[in-house]
Amino acid sequence: MKQYLSQFILLVLTLTFACTGQKSGTIENHWPHAGITYEIFIQSFYDSNGDGIGDINGVTKKLEHVKELGANAIWFMPIMPSPSYHKYDVTDYKNIHPDYGTMDDFKLLIEEAHKKDIKIVIDLIINHTSSEHPWFIEAKKGRDNPYRDYYVWAQKDTIADYINKKTITLDSDNIRQWHDPGSGEDFYYGFFIGGMPDLNYDNPKVREEIYEIGRFWLEEVGVDGFRLDAAKHIYPDDRPEDNHEFWKEFRSKMKEIKSDVYLVGEVYDKKEIVAPYLPGLPTLFNFDFHYTLIEAFQKEDGMLLAKKQKEVIDFYQGITKDFTDATFSSNHDQPRLLNSLDENPRKLKQAIIILMTMPGAPYLYYGEEIGMLGKKPDEQIREPFLWDIKANDKGRATWIDPIYSIDETVTPLAIQKSMSTSYFNHYKDIIKLRNTNRALALGSLELYEGELPNPVMAYFRLHKDQNVIVVHNLSDIEHSIEIPDEYNKVIYTYGMADFEMEKVRLPAYSSIVIGTN
Structure with missing residues (x-):
């Protein structure tokens, strides 16, 4: 307990914090256009059964935390069966990873979330499958296999000059793009890694498979929408128009199933590349916001972010009026915000004020509200949430040995709740301000x-x-x-x-x- 007392004193001394909150005003839910979405990596969130791995029932148990924070929706990182810890390589598109629970568990979670007016968005990874997906296992068997054309293949001699990427891209530092399944003759295309073979969207059967997967989750399971991973890479980078057209078609198909379906896309690039995706993906992550926010603090250039945000919004409006700007200060691929801001508590608190007083639909990454820490590699950015001091924290996940977010460096939520100057109470205050002030939200x-x-x-x-x-x-x-x-x-x-x-x-x-x- 002594360490938490010292952290408390440090916060009081360093923050010299004074806050005058809005005394009146009704809390409103502005999702999706200006509401707040909370990103959760289930594996690290709350372990309800003591196996060391966070699970769906754990999230259900902690829905009140999301509600208390003031968020209107949850985005779940991948929940489908996969051989990897991160689960961005799916082996079964219509099931739940067994470590996380069952489909019945997930349906109950949705039901309980909806009772609290919290929407549920899941990661849908359709640029590629796992190399262990039954489709790919079949496709490897030979050129005549009916699943062969579900993926992109080429003979070795025709791609000799293209096996590797020519440049490192913003969203992948893996050089190799063409991979040998073992035959030494035909290579398959995998933009990210060999364990993630890209699907062939020139094949109408593939597109129909994907639309059916979307129908399953929207209609049979009851999710409210999808976060579309690697949306820029459905087709190769030299076919951007085909990418744009696919997402228009995808949106149309999903709206036939659920008229108010929520679609948010990951197009990791500058605004000129991002904007043409808006007609198909009406919500897109604003990576410029994240990077410019950090740059503004580094350079002490106050108007840098405000000018960039105005520039992005005006540019998007030139494409379509029907868009939502998904702003964020950090996510599962970036160093924790506190690390990016020199571990300065005042900068972290001010950064969230900026996020919540700017236009857009803000995303919050789990754990930022208690000042969690983390740097690359990605596993250390996704460390377990600290609910209470370790001796009392029965729900803390233990699947990984944390390096950055430990009791000695991060004050657990249970302690922060009683601290008026804590990160958690600061997040609550500024989110409440946004949710009670239409000028700030809309x-x-x-x-x-x-x-x-x-x-x-x-x-x-x-x-x-x-x-x-x-x-x-x-x-x-x-x-x-x-x-x-x-x-x-x-x-x-x-x-x-x-x-x-x-x-x-x-x-x-x-x-x-x-x-x-």
């Missing part, structure tokens, strides 16, 4: 056009007759700015920021939200 983004000190970020969120200005100081030096006189009602402050006579004073790493009367 408003348009307009940039502060006046002269600003370089570390200061300032922007307006405008929604009908409810407008706010949001100001952040991304440095450890105090700054001040003047704001328009119609903004005179302080809604929220962090880090001792204050306001008087049209002037905002911003101590180190402080933020303020001011509305109009």
